[in-house]
Each structure stands twice: as C-alpha cells, then as structure tokens.
Amino acid sequence: MGSVKLKKELNLLDVYSIITGSIVGAGLFLLPGLAHEKAGAACIFSYLLAGLLASTAMFSMAEMVSAMPKAGGDYFVVKRIMGPAIGTIAGLLSWFFLSLKSALALLGMAMFTSQITSMDIRFISLMFALLFIIINILGVKEAGWTQVVMTLGLIALLLIYILRGFWAIDVRRFQVFAPKGFMPVIYTMGLIFVTYGGILKCVSVAEEIQNPGRTIPLGMILSLLTVSIVYTLAVFVTSGVMEPEMLHKSKTPLNAGASIFMGRAGTVIMLLAAILACITTANGGIMAASRYPLALSRDGLLPNFFNRINKRFQTPHIAILATGAFIILSLFLNLEGLAKTSSTVLILTYILANLCILIIRESRIQNYQPSFRSPLYPWLQIFGIIGFLFLIFEMGMETLLISLALGLGGFLVYWYYGRARAVKESALLHLMQRVTDKDLGLSNGALESELKNIIREREGLVNDRFDELIEKCKVLDIDKKMQIEELFKLVAESMSHVLSVPKDELFNELIRREKENTTVISSTIAIPHVIIEGNNMFDILLVRCKEGVAFSEEVASIHTVFVLMGTRDERNFHLRALSAIAQIVQGSHFEKRWMSAKNSQALRDIILLGTRKRYL
Structure with a gap:
C-alpha cells in the first residue's frame, strides 16, 4: 500500500484555514490578561513584534518547502539540509509537540465546553479526538473542508468582537501606555510567542497541496497577516474596554471584555469562538502531526508500516491512528511540565528553519530551485536567529534542558534504528565540501537527483x-x-x-x-x-x-x-x-x-x- 500516492486536494483556502486555525488557539483567549500585567497596554506591540519575528521562519520555510513540497515538510527539509540525525530529531520533536498541542487544545476546548455542560472534560476531549481521527482518515479534503468552515466561523466571531468593542474603548486606559518601560514588551514576546505556533503546520501536508510552489507561501503570508492583525486588534480592544485590575485577574479576558459591551450574548459568542479555536487547533494538529511518521518511515528512519497509504481514502491511516492514539493517551497524563517546553521546542524549530536556508543557499546545490524566495536574505534570517536565541535565554534553563533531553531521545531512535538505513548526503556536507575544498564522497549526486525528481513532480x-x-x-x-x-x-x-x-x-x-x-x-x-x-x-x-x-x-x-x-x-x-x-x-x-x-x-x-x- 506504500506505493499509493497522497491526493493533491488542498487549495489556497484550505491551506489558509489550516494555518490560521492552527495558530489561533486557546492562547488568545487566556493570555492577554497576563501579557497586559507584564507590559501594560504596550503588550499589543508584543503581539506585533512576535508576528514579525515569526515571519523570519515563515519566509525561510516557505522558500524551502516551495523547492521540496513533500509530506513532513519541515522534517523533510531539515533532513535533506542538516542530515538524517538532525532530521530525525526535528521530525520526532515536531510530531511529539504538534500531537501534544492538539491534546492541550482538546483539553482547552473541553474546559470551555464544561461551562455549558456537566460532562467530564476528558470524556468530551476523547469524543472530539475520535471524531477528528475519523475525519482525517476519511480524506484530507474532508479534514480540510472541516477546517475551512470552523476557521472562517472563528474569524467571523473575532471580527464581531473587534468591531463591536472598538466603539466601547475608553482611550484614557492608554494614557499610561508602557508603565514599566519598553523592555517588558520584549520579554512578554516570549510569553505569547506560543500563540504563533501553527504558522509552519501546513508544510507537513505540502505533498497534498495543489500548486504548492505558489499556494504554500501565499497561504502562509495571508495567514500571518490575518492573525497578526486580529491578535493586535483583539488585545487592543480588550485593553481599552477593561479596567487594568479586572483584566489582570481575568482567566478568560476576551469573554470578560465581550460581556462589558455585548452582555450575556457577548460571553456566549466568545465562548463559542474559544471552543472553535481549540477545535481548529486540534483538527489541524492531527492532520499535520500524522505526516511526520509517514515522512520518517519513507526515509527508513521509522518502521515501514507508517508509510502505508489507504487505497480507498488515499490517506496515511496508520500514521493518523498512531498520532491519534498518542493524543488520546496524552489526555490522561499530567501535561503541565511538558506544555511549558512547547514554546522552547517551537522556537528551536524556527531557529532550524532560518539556519537551514542559510546552509542550502550557500551550499550552491544546483537543483535547489524554489518557486518562492525569501526577501532580505540573509539579514532576515540572521535577525530571526538572534531574536529566537534571546527568547530562549529569557525562558530559563529548565525548559531548555527538557527539550535537549527529548532531542537526545530522537537521536537515540536514529542511532539504533535509522542510522543503518539513512542516506547520509545533505546540503551541509555540500557546504563543507565547498568551504574546505575537500572531496567528501558526494559524487553520486543522490541529493541533486532527488531534488530534480521533486521539481519534475512539482511542475508536473x-x-x-x-x-x-x-x-x-x-x-x-x-x-x-x-x-x-x-x-x-x-x-x-x-x-x-x-x-x-x-x-x-x-x-x-x-x-x-x-x-x-x-x-x-x-x-x-x-x-x-x-x-x-x-x-x-x-x-x-x-x-x-x-x-x-x-x-x-x-x-x-x-x-x-x-x-x-x-x-x-x-x-x-x-x-x-x-x-x-x-x-x-x-x-x-x-x-x-x-x-x-x-x-x-x-x-x-x-x-x-x-x-x-x-x-x-
């Protein structure tokens, strides 16, 4: 069944919805109060700057995936550029944390739903997890269509909040705009950066996207613009309609803000929006995460059965079931410690994206022919790497050590299973050969040949x-x-x-x-x-x-x-x-x-x- 190809059924609207729905999660509904407490009303610039920083990785990954639109997107790219060891680590970490984020989104959705039902939140989470697993197995178009409907509904509800709330803003609440100075605005970026965590998700389903060279970059850019504007305006409205003390104490500040200018109806609207945000994150997460075991298996870094494609639905059903099983198991674990590391691993992924584009461009590999090229190269990528390293430094050593431990686990999988099966050629070796002028045994041209075949497939x-x-x-x-x-x-x-x-x-x-x-x-x-x-x-x-x-x-x-x-x-x-x-x-x-x-x-x-x- 591994010879059956994935269907190219996702269009620009599907890609836009996968990314936007994956980015806008529970964080928008839970974090503005804490962000305002740390930086004051100036926290709106924290959201803008976080979006700007995320764009460095977005542009880098958009270019590389436009050249290599294959399942497991960022893993596929990292493995070809950095080699199989780093690729295995990156792929397993992306799978692990996308799955974990989906589990957290399901729990968040259940927490919001529990306000209108007495059912146990884990049972609600389990039911939705099973539903999304079934939808994803039935077909990527079905999963994409579900994502489109929910994402457009979510954006519509947030626009209602922004437009109605704009006329209720009290401008006096912005008189003391940055009570603690500018640096807390920078520090707060680390707190809220996780809310931009879905920007690279669609690349894992790149092989199932129509005209990926154009669709992926355009979808990513439109999504990031939408989310940055919606985040900034939503936080601006919330800061303008609520007293600072009330905002800092609220666990669900957008719900509280909506109740001020729309009453009970506003609370219901924002509750529905929060539930939709969690559902889109979970659905998009299952769709994206399941492509990592598929891609790792294709490269011989995981057992071959993950590579099986269902003949009837043309979806990677084994990889989806394995991902779904891990997500369901995670619903019954204590996730607090692991959840804290998600931002760190997310940032490490973004650093890799910026580092990879520097390596592959400077390696001068001939058949690296992206349909889209990142602007402001290499300064945009250098700025991104410096900014992400600063955020990691601010997050503390504990979460970094946990992430390194997980990375070590990924390396052990490569060392004891994938090492004997992996193709070792990478863009990094090409760069080293070019810089040192030494023959590193790359004469067989395996990477050039693979890139040539990808171009032929991409261009039809x-x-x-x-x-x-x-x-x-x-x-x-x-x-x-x-x-x-x-x-x-x-x-x-x-x-x-x-x-x-x-x-x-x-x-x-x-x-x-x-x-x-x-x-x-x-x-x-x-x-x-x-x-x-x-x-x-x-x-x-x-x-x-x-x-x-x-x-x-x-x-x-x-x-x-x-x-x-x-x-x-x-x-x-x-x-x-x-x-x-x-x-x-x-x-x-x-x-x-x-x-x-x-x-x-x-x-x-x-x-x-x-x-x-x-x-x-």
Whole structure:
C-alpha cells in the first residue's frame, strides 16, 4: 500500500484555514490578561513584534518547502539540509509537540465546553479526538473542508468582537501606555510567542497541496497577516474596554471584555469562538502531526508500516491512528511540565528553519530551485536567529534542558534504528565540501537527483523524446581553450561508433556545415547540426568548454555547444529540438548555471529542468 500516492486536494483556502486555525488557539483567549500585567497596554506591540519575528521562519520555510513540497515538510527539509540525525530529531520533536498541542487544545476546548455542560472534560476531549481521527482518515479534503468552515466561523466571531468593542474603548486606559518601560514588551514576546505556533503546520501536508510552489507561501503570508492583525486588534480592544485590575485577574479576558459591551450574548459568542479555536487547533494538529511518521518511515528512519497509504481514502491511516492514539493517551497524563517546553521546542524549530536556508543557499546545490524566495536574505534570517536565541535565554534553563533531553531521545531512535538505513548526503556536507575544498564522497549526486525528481513532480513535467535523449546523451566537459577543428575532432571520435558513421566523414560534414553557414546563435552558444545517412536516427551531444571554443576570429569564446545529428526523416524532430534548446538557453541565469555546474550530470539536469514547451 506504500506505493499509493497522497491526493493533491488542498487549495489556497484550505491551506489558509489550516494555518490560521492552527495558530489561533486557546492562547488568545487566556493570555492577554497576563501579557497586559507584564507590559501594560504596550503588550499589543508584543503581539506585533512576535508576528514579525515569526515571519523570519515563515519566509525561510516557505522558500524551502516551495523547492521540496513533500509530506513532513519541515522534517523533510531539515533532513535533506542538516542530515538524517538532525532530521530525525526535528521530525520526532515536531510530531511529539504538534500531537501534544492538539491534546492541550482538546483539553482547552473541553474546559470551555464544561461551562455549558456537566460532562467530564476528558470524556468530551476523547469524543472530539475520535471524531477528528475519523475525519482525517476519511480524506484530507474532508479534514480540510472541516477546517475551512470552523476557521472562517472563528474569524467571523473575532471580527464581531473587534468591531463591536472598538466603539466601547475608553482611550484614557492608554494614557499610561508602557508603565514599566519598553523592555517588558520584549520579554512578554516570549510569553505569547506560543500563540504563533501553527504558522509552519501546513508544510507537513505540502505533498497534498495543489500548486504548492505558489499556494504554500501565499497561504502562509495571508495567514500571518490575518492573525497578526486580529491578535493586535483583539488585545487592543480588550485593553481599552477593561479596567487594568479586572483584566489582570481575568482567566478568560476576551469573554470578560465581550460581556462589558455585548452582555450575556457577548460571553456566549466568545465562548463559542474559544471552543472553535481549540477545535481548529486540534483538527489541524492531527492532520499535520500524522505526516511526520509517514515522512520518517519513507526515509527508513521509522518502521515501514507508517508509510502505508489507504487505497480507498488515499490517506496515511496508520500514521493518523498512531498520532491519534498518542493524543488520546496524552489526555490522561499530567501535561503541565511538558506544555511549558512547547514554546522552547517551537522556537528551536524556527531557529532550524532560518539556519537551514542559510546552509542550502550557500551550499550552491544546483537543483535547489524554489518557486518562492525569501526577501532580505540573509539579514532576515540572521535577525530571526538572534531574536529566537534571546527568547530562549529569557525562558530559563529548565525548559531548555527538557527539550535537549527529548532531542537526545530522537537521536537515540536514529542511532539504533535509522542510522543503518539513512542516506547520509545533505546540503551541509555540500557546504563543507565547498568551504574546505575537500572531496567528501558526494559524487553520486543522490541529493541533486532527488531534488530534480521533486521539481519534475512539482511542475508536473512528463518526459518527452527530447528529455529521453538528454538523459542518455554524451557530454564533453572541456577545461582548456581550443579551436573549432579540435572540438569537431572530439565530437567525431565520441559519436562515430554511436551513429555508425566513420569519424573522418562525420568530422568533414561538421566542418562543411559550419563553413556553409555559422551555427553560432550568441556570443557564448553554438548549435552545430549535421544530416547523416540512414533512417530513424537522431542524437545530441552536449559540450561545455570553460575556456571557450574559437568558432571564428569574431566569435572566439563559445562555452555552450549543442551538437545535433540526425537522418533526413527526423527533420520535424530536429526543429523541435532546436526550439527546445532556444527556449532553455533564454532562461534566467542559464549561462551562470551552465558554467558553475559541477559535473556532466549537472549539465544534463540544467537542460532537463529548463523551462520549455513539451511535445508528448
């Protein structure tokens, strides 16, 4: 069943709803009072700054996942960039804490629900957990549709709170805006940062998203903008309608604020919003968390049964059931200590996102071709890493030690199970090889090949005859400068036995054709082509000459040569091949990428992944 593919059924609205619903959790309804107590009304800037800091990791992950839109998103990226050991740790930690956050959301939802029913909160949590497990097994579209309805309902209720509350604000409550100065605003970021914890969730279902190169970055940006604005305005309204002393004592400040300007109806509306917030977090968490065991299993880092895809529903049912079982078990544990570490692990994940993009960009891996690029590179990422390290320092040593212990557990899983099965090649090794100029045994090109296949899948590319010729064609990679006659002799010697044409005859035909009419099409590119005797024969030879080939006195430095050789009955395909080459060489940065390619396969990949029309 592992050969069954995941369905690409999630669109932009689904992605937006998964992210937004996952971010807006119980924290918005519980933390504003505590944030206001620490920083005063200036805590609204804590929410804005936290959103700005979260955007550094968001932009980094959006770029990397647009290049590698696979299940287990951030794990998949970290493993390919940092290696299997760090990847296993990152994947298991993400799975553990997304599952834990879902359990906490279910308990929070049950706590709010208990205000209108006498049922035991753990029983309520269990019922909703089972419901969401079933929905996720039935199909990602069903889970996504559920998320859309609930998230849009949640945003609508919060907008009612903001719009109605705006006219009840007493501006005198902002006269002492930052009673304790500016630094508490920074410290309070660490307290409320967990409320931005869902921003990277959708990347784990990247393989099930339509047009992921565009949909994921756009969905993440729209979600973060929505959440940052809603958070800031909701806290602004709450600070403006409630007396500070009352706000600091309230355990559910948005409910209390709504009761001031909307009465009992306001309390009910905010209670419903809080329940929806918890439900969307739980549903999105189960959907996202279950893709980590799937991705780890695909890479041989967890047992193979996690990789099974249900033939009927095309969902990873084993991974969903395992995730659901862990969440249900967590409902009956004392979660307080582990819950305190969630912010620390979340921040460590964001640091990894920023660090990974620095590594893969500087590794100069050719087939790393994201559809979206992070702005302000590398300064945005450096700012993010410094900011996240500051937040971790402020959180204290205890939670960091617990997180390190969990990380050690992940490493032990890799060491005793995954180490013998894992592919060791990573972007980090490519960077080390580039910096040290030492051969680290990366000549097999496993990562480049995997990235090439991902690009083909992402772009929906299907091999045509031109691709098939390029995949098996000969490549001449020449370091020295040479004359055109020397080049044509090498071409004739390489292709004579392939075409069953005497090399002298092939050489003379190449020379004759060039004298008849030059095949140079630009200052650095030439496309020599000859007709050979026979039927149904056509071949291509690629040439890179780093120092340049002198085709004439006027054109003395040709670096890229496509040699086309075919019989007369292949005239139509000859024209298609010329058209394909013309489209490819017009691509952005073609010459730079051609000259920096590491080997013959890298030269082929530039042609294979070039933008052009395909004839199937």
